[in-house]
Amino acid sequence: MTxxxxxxxxxxxxxxxxxxxxxxxxxxxxRTRAGALGLTAAQATALREMTGPMTMRELAGRMxxxxxxxxxxxxxxxxxxxxxxxxxxxDRRAKHLVLTAEGGELRERLLALxxxxxxxxxxxxxxxxxxxxxxxxxxxxx
Amino acid sequence: MTxxxxxxxxxxxxxxxxxxxxxxxxxxxxRTRAGALGLTAAQATALREMTGPMTMRELAGRMxxxxxxxxxxxxxxxxxxxxxxxxxxxDRRAKHLVLTAEGGELRERLLALxxxxxxxxxxxxxxxxxxxxxxxxxxxxx
DNA sequence: CCAGAATGTTTCTAACTTGAATGTTTCTAG
DNA sequence: CTAGAAACATTCAAGTTAGAAACATTCTGG
Numbered sequence: 001m002t003x004x005x006x007x008x009x010x011x012x013x014x015x016x017x018x019x020x021x022x023x024x025x026x027x028x029x030x031r032t033r034a035g036a037l038g039l040t041a042a043q044a045t046a047l048r049e050m051t052g053p054m055t056m057r058e059l060a061g062r063m064x065x066x067x068x069x070x071x072x073x074x075x076x077x078x079x080x081x082x083x084x085x086x087x088x089x090x091d092r093r094a095k096h097l098v099l100t101a102e103g104g105e106l107r108e109r110l111l112a113l114x115x116x117x118x119x120x121x122x123x124x125x126x127x128x129x130x131x132x133x134x135x136x137x138x139x140x141x142x
Numbered sequence: 143m144t145x146x147x148x149x150x151x152x153x154x155x156x157x158x159x160x161x162x163x164x165x166x167x168x169x170x171x172x173r174t175r176a177g178a179l180g181l182t183a184a185q186a187t188a189l190r191e192m193t194g195p196m197t198m199r200e201l202a203g204r205m206x207x208x209x210x211x212x213x214x215x216x217x218x219x220x221x222x223x224x225x226x227x228x229x230x231x232x233d234r235r236a237k238h239l240v241l242t243a244e245g246g247e248l249r250e251r252l253l254a255l256x257x258x259x260x261x262x263x264x265x266x267x268x269x270x271x272x273x274x275x276x277x278x279x280x281x282x283x284x
Numbered sequence: 285c286c287a288g289a290a291t292g293t294t295t296c297t298a299a300c301t302t303g304a305a306t307g308t309t310t311c312t313a314g
Numbered sequence: 315c316t317a318g319a320a321a322c323a324t325t326c327a328a329g330t331t332a333g334a335a336a337c338a339t340t341c342t343g344g
Binding site: 182183184207208210211214215233234235236 | 299300301302303304308309310
């Protein structure tokens, strides 16, 4: 009587737990690999997402974190000489983040480390594609 | 030339980002709903996972966090009179976590809040099932 | 042109999380 | 039995995160 069996909601809760569990596994994987390069997990994630010049806000979006946190992380990377904050070409409010030569090189090494022993290795390629489709549908368009 | 096109690895990286993005959405959803009840996200997650009496370590596993963090979170819930730390029936090293009457009541209200407006609402029931299958396969058995 | 709203970034604080070290209890091999 | 290894929980210190407040710049409607 206290629990009107609502299997729909229960399944959704379990699903939330699973998503979080996998995210944690991924985070831990990144932590260990990044540690081998003297980076924290957040720094590695930032480096991973730096596919090209971008703004602080864009990086924060890619990292799924708050802009204030991106500031904190980029501070560290800049201090290590891996990233530069340049003036944005068209918007003086914004900063243009650019990888230094050293940063680009470290990024390549990081990406190589991250691909081996991935937490997603348990899924076949077409399953990964299916997972990607589902996740993209679950996440509302920006 | 700097990037020998490795589409397989690139797709895996994108997937990691998507998993993390969804986990963040779920966390934010929990944060806001929990806030309405005077709980933090971690406290709400703990309450959500308290499906019955369990040990500290088991709760940590369900929350996908370290045991030391579970100690911290349960401290707060206990101080609010929502959970009790009792002696474990068979193992004197372990604690037996039990919801108080008040805790059980608040848990029901929380679960009701969490189900409405879920970040997973964008998926049809059979898609949620498919997602669950994929995640369970991706996460290695305990 | 101008005032106000909106946006990009940073600062600051409070809270959260991890990881290592510690104390207690249980298990196991000799 | 009993000594050492292993497991449960906690404490503590250090690092990470979100959120609100503040500053500078850009956008928009009058």
